[in-house]
Amino acid sequence: MRIAVVGAGIGGSALALSLRAAGFRDIDLYEAASEVRELGVGINVLPHAARELTELGLARELDSVAVRTAELSYHNRFGQQLWIEPRGIEAGYRWPQWSIHRGHLLGVLLGTVRQRIGDHRIHLGHRVDPHDLTMIDADVIVGCDGVHSALRQLVVPGEGAPLWNGVTMWRGVTVTDSFLGGRRMVMAGRLSRRVIVYPLRDLGDGRQLVNWVVAVRTGDGRPMPKQDWTAETDPAEALAETEGIELDFLDLRHLIGGCESVLKYPMADREPIPSWRTGRVTLLGDAAHPMQPNGSNGAAQAILDARVLARELVRHAGSATPLAALDTYEAERIPATTAVVLSNRRAGPERILDLAADRSPNRFERLEDVVSAAEVGAIVEEYQRTAGFDPDVLNNRASLHARLEG
Ligand SMILES: Cc1cc2nc3c(=O)[nH]c(=O)nc-3n(C[C@H](O)[C@H](O)[C@H](O)COP(=O)(O)OP(=O)(O)OC[C@H]3O[C@@H](n4cnc5c(N)ncnc54)[C@H](O)[C@@H]3O)c2cc1C
Structure with a gap:
């Protein structure tokens, strides 16, 4: 099966690695930029994404360029602590939370893509034109081309600019x-x-x-x-x-x-959409479900998309057409990511800040007069379940890894 991945960001690179790990060999990665620069700033790779990157064999290299974040605390504007929670391994996950420079994360991902699929399969300086896909010789084309995705225009013509929340x-x-x-x-x-x-x-x-x-x-x-x-x-x-x-x-x-x-x-x-697919084209990562960064989940969801899509392509590899895989992929990932997009619009777990500030705009004497640990804990746990990183569920669920036979 020939697979074209459009966009060498976090999602596209994770997809190329997932496809290779699944046993696919005919993978091409197209990237508009002529060189990959260390742009952007920090990003958090939460345990559900860290699990996937670990299963792809990247843990040691990521550890050398990241911090394993151990705790997260929320404070009011006077610095008074509202809540503190352990994170990553310290919170009982089998995988860490890596806080990492986005450029370093991309460096590790793309460096590994180069080793595993070969430099000649990475086409830098190649901006894919959605209206001229005939030049892409592939059975499946995956648009991993970010929030301003060109390929998304094929799925949602005339959609316009992303939706700003005023922040x-x-x-x-x-x-x-x-x-x-x-x-x-x-x-x-x-x-x-x-x-x-x-x-x-x-x-x-x-x-x-x-x-x-x-x-x-x-x-x-x-x-x-x-x-x-x-x-x-x-x-x-x-x-x-x-x-x-x-x-x-x-x-x-x-x-x-x-x-x-x-x-x-x-x-x-952007508004969640009911399908990511048109013909042999599907979407992944920010192209499919750009989300507000509350909750630190955009890259994590892109990585999960990549793993699920690779698994579904394996499952359907023997069928007459691989396109059925695109349908089962989106049947799993659209509801999951839509829930995160909508939760992030309500500020995800960060709404704890307003809960406390509304009740106590000034300094407080006793935290228990403002918010209870049970109330905050319930918000935190609800988000973990929504975004797929409840510790018990994540630690015990089956791997997303799948491999072609033979
Ligand atoms: C301020 C901020 C903070 C964030 N913090 C976090 C966080 O802590 N944790 C987290 O998980 N997520 C976070 N995110 C989200 C995360 O950065 C994105 O979800 C993630 O980068 C999406 O990856 P992607 O590969 O889908 O898109 P991108 O990283 O945008 O990559 C798209 C790639 O496609 C290329 N491209 C575009 N058009 C074409 C074309 N026509 N042809 C070929 N190539 C093309 C681009 O050059 C680019 O390389 C944050 C986002 C923001 C804005």
């Missing part, structure tokens, strides 16, 4: 001393003005690469910022947006002010 994110990575033990992810403020901070890489001298995000509801008439990974701005602009947030354990002035390059990005998604 703008300023994102950067700063080299700084480690904080709170060096393996903690922190969220503070409220949904209309919050900061998210987590370390990405140990530098071996007590310092770390630390990722930060300032997310502010700015959709008050100001234009939607450009949506790509390269819209740079001044750190002072991001710092000004943290006004009112004071954390005694983290110097935001130093963290944000000391950043060389700040990316500005709108928080956007």
Whole structure:
């Protein structure tokens, strides 16, 4: 079977690796960019995605360029702690949570794709034109071409721009001393003005690469910022947006002010669609289900798509047409990803911040007067179930791996 993968981002690379691991040999990867650069900032690979990357044999290499995040805490704008939870291995998963620079993750994925399918199968500088697919000699074409997907236009003609929720994110990575033990992810403020901070890489001298995000509801008439990974701005602009947030354990002035390059990005998604398929073309990752980044799940869902699609192509390899695999793939993945898209619109687990801020806009004396551990725990667990990383379910479910016979 000949399979064309369009887009060499996280989803496309994960698909190429999943197909190869499943025993497919005729795989071509088309990427519009002429070189793959280390763009973007930090990303969290949650245990459900870490499991898949581990089964693809990437764990050791990812460990060498990532931090195994051990805990996540939520705080109000005064830095008072609302909730803390263990993450990854510390939370009882059999797989870690990796916090990693998106460029380093892509570097590991694409480097492995090169080794496993061969350089000659990776076509850089090749922007696929959805209206001229005749030049692609493949039985199946998978659009992994991101939130501005060209191939999605074939499935949803005239869809237009992504939907902005009015929140703008300023994102950067700063080299700084480690904080709170060096393996903690922190969220503070409220949904209309919050900061998210987590370390990405140990530098071996007590310092770390630390990722930060300032997310502010700015959709008050100001234009939607450009949506790509390269819209740079001044750190002072991001710092000004943290006004009112004071954390005694983290110097935001130093963290944000000391950043060389700040990316500005709108928080956007698209409406879930009832089918991803037209003829021999299907969609995967952000092309299929772009989601707001609340809950850190976009890349994870792209990786799960890749694993399920490879498995379904194996299952249908003997049938008259492989296209049935595209139907069973989307029958499994559309409901699963739609639930995450919709939950993220309600801010996923991050809605804990507003729950507390609405009840106690000022400093509180006793946390139990504001939110109970049972209430917060219920929100956290509901999201884990929705996004497929409930620890018991994930630890005990069968592997998604499948392999062609012979
Ligand atoms: C601010 C922010 C924070 C995030 N944080 C997290 C997180 O912590 N955890 C998480 O799991 N997810 C996170 N995500 C989501 C995650 O980044 C995306 O879900 C993920 O990158 C999607 O991967 P993809 O391969 O589908 O698309 P992309 O990474 O966008 O890759 C698409 C590729 O297709 C190429 N391409 C485009 N058009 C064509 C064409 N016509 N022909 C050929 N190639 C083409 C592009 O050049 C690109 O290389 C975040 C997203 C944002 C915006």
